[in-house]
Amino acid sequence: MSANIVVNGIGIIGKRVAHAIKLQDDMKLHAISTRSASSTLRTLLEPKGPLHKTDLYACSPEWVEKMKEDGMYVNGSLEELLEKGEVDLVVDCTPKKVGAENKKLYKKHGVKAIFQGGEKDTVAKMTFNTFVNYEQASKYDYVRVPSCNTTSLIRLLHTLSQLTKIVEVDVALIRRAGDPPETKGIGNSIVPVMHVPSHHGPDVQTVLPDIDIKTMAVKVPTTLAHVHVFHCEVEKIPKAEKIKNLFKKTPRITVLKAGHGYESTGQVIERYRDLLRPRYDMPEVVVWEETINTQDDDVFWAHMVHPESIIVPENIDCIRSMLGLEKDRNKSIEKTDRSLGI
Amino acid sequence: MSANIVVNGIGIIGKRVAHAIKLQDDMKLHAISTRSASSTLRTLLEPKGPLHKTDLYACSPEWVEKMKEDGMYVNGSLEELLEKGEVDLVVDCTPKKVGAENKKLYKKHGVKAIFQGGEKDTVAKMTFNTFVNYEQASKYDYVRVPSCNTTSLIRLLHTLSQLTKIVEVDVALIRRAGDPPETKGIGNSIVPVMHVPSHHGPDVQTVLPDIDIKTMAVKVPTTLAHVHVFHCEVEKIPKAEKIKNLFKKTPRITVLKAGHGYESTGQVIERYRDLLRPRYDMPEVVVWEETINTQDDDVFWAHMVHPESIIVPENIDCIRSMLGLEKDRNKSIEKTDRSLGI
Structure with a gap:
């Protein structure tokens, strides 16, 4: 039944x-x-x-x-x-x-x-x-x-925490202005979200209460996807290669190379159109491989979130x-x- | 074989x-x-x-x-x-x-x-x-x-000519700036195409040599579709209802109502996403029903062209x-x- x-x-x-x-x-x-x-x-x-x-x-x-x-x-x-x-x-x-x-x-x-x-x-x-x-x-x-932004952060933080203890997380969220069929927009502006730090940090903590995370957001005049500029401090720095490999083998995380032509949200979305995904949906969070980097105690990357489907x-x-x-x-x-x- | x-x-x-x-x-x-x-x-x-x-x-x-x-x-x-x-x-x-x-x-x-x-x-x-x-x-x-623009005009003109003799056609083409995956654009500008009248009129005549048609074009910062603002003079004016009905029953022409929520290119494209069309392709030319109108000897409408697939x-x-x-x-x-x- x-x-x-x-x-x-x-x-x-x-x-x-x-x-x-x-x-x-x-x-x-x-x-x-x-x-x-x-x-x-x-x-x-x-x-x-x-x-x-x-x-x-x-x-x-x-x-x-x-x-x-x-x-x-x-x-x-x-x-x-x-x-x-x-x-x-x-x-x-x-x-x-x-x-x-x-x-x-x-x-x-x-x-x-x-x-x-x-x-x-x-x-x-x-x-x-x-x-x-x-x-x-x-x-x-x-x-x-x-929500979409929170889900992407939880997936990635939970995965990274398998390699090292996360000390502090700092994320800038560059949000799409609205969904593709909307007829109201934000003109040609960048609109900072005035609630600082933004609600996304505490929202991540509803699922991962031990993560110290601060977020801020801006809206930009595009409809395709959000991009997060991610940075965190960790207790013991793993090799960037190790992070890449773990992300690659984790479900619902996809790593794409700008060097293969996936340089922008438009080109990544085109990938899901070319795969003939219904509505070009991309429930995976996509991390740009070249941006996964480490320096001192810090881990960096940029990822992309499809707000309609993640x-x-x-x-x-x-x-x-x-x-x-x-x-x-x-x-x-x-x-x-x-x-x-x- | x-x-x-x-x-x-x-x-x-x-x-x-x-x-x-x-x-x-x-x-x-x-x-x-x-x-x-x-x-x-x-x-x-x-x-x-x-x-x-x-x-x-x-x-x-x-x-x-x-x-x-x-x-x-x-x-x-x-x-x-x-x-x-x-x-x-x-x-x-x-x-x-x-x-x-x-x-x-x-x-x-x-x-x-x-x-x-x-x-x-x-x-x-x-x-x-x-x-x-x-x-x-x-x-x-x-x-x-x-090309896409020319094909849409040929389809519609050929169909209209079944109802009346077309005397003179005048079209403004509002072109999308580029295709969705492109990373170069036209900023936040409207760019008039300086070749006036534009090549689309003569291009229509390569298939419909008897149609007197003049076109002009501008590029706007969007990637979804072109919109044509169409106007023509005809010998004997048909009822708008007749044009609508003929368009509705002609293959590869679709008539959609703004009153049903299809008010913009974004909402029309969302329709083809919702139909789960591969890449949301729309090889049909879509005419907005409310815009099909007549006045004196003149026929008017606005239509939308999906340049990637038509x-x-x-x-x-x-x-x-x-x-x-x-x-x-x-x-x-x-x-x-x-x-x-x-």
């Missing part, structure tokens, strides 16, 4: 998580729910769309009629669906703060839920990363998967752990990554 | 044409040839790449050793391959002016060739468009497929006609479009 999953909120993250669930053999996309007849929703449900024939619900009762007026076939509200008691877990991909609000609904109907990194970490007792705490998620009804495999693994579908994290990683072509 | 095709030049166009050939059942991608070990070439030939195990040649003898040094498995030069006499046709996708140079090589070895729109129309006696002159290509050894189906059809693989243009269109998921 396969687990019944609902994705609530069909935006940049929700549409990917919904599609990824469809690609698994141990869980089932039972339905999706969302608020309005966006161009994305229309496209996904078209005959050639990847969610064609998926049951559609309105995320709250007041949107049912409007969506019907806009030509969508709506089965009712999410609450009506949850009342039937057939749903095992909701992946909440609604906008920031809406998830925390929705938690009441999930509690009322005794359904487990995953929240995204837009929510405060207090939305759930546990913040998840496959490589750090996969097994623990089986103990909780509500778990949070942190958290997709973590959501799938999290479902698997929470519902007891797979106890072994390595088996879950292997299953998820194979299904996504990683 | 399936036709043996070589694609010479593996850039933005060549890699797509090569992959499209692989998707056909009446022709075979015999080999590819190119100049250097670019990131794109490396990606395409990886185990998960769409051209994995395709035979690779250097487009000219002097590049064989360099590509080998760069770690590529090269079978020899294109000339050595052509000498074997197994190749039926070369699709030349090399940079502007290189194609004309290569023609000598194709002539020497008696092999047919298709050139792209970067070459002057004098490179071949015929410039091709599936909807206008499909059958004639069977008479020629060398045919040119015009000419891919025309290349496939052109191969089919030149090699006598299919006499009926409609059957070729149906076959090509089905294989590309259009």
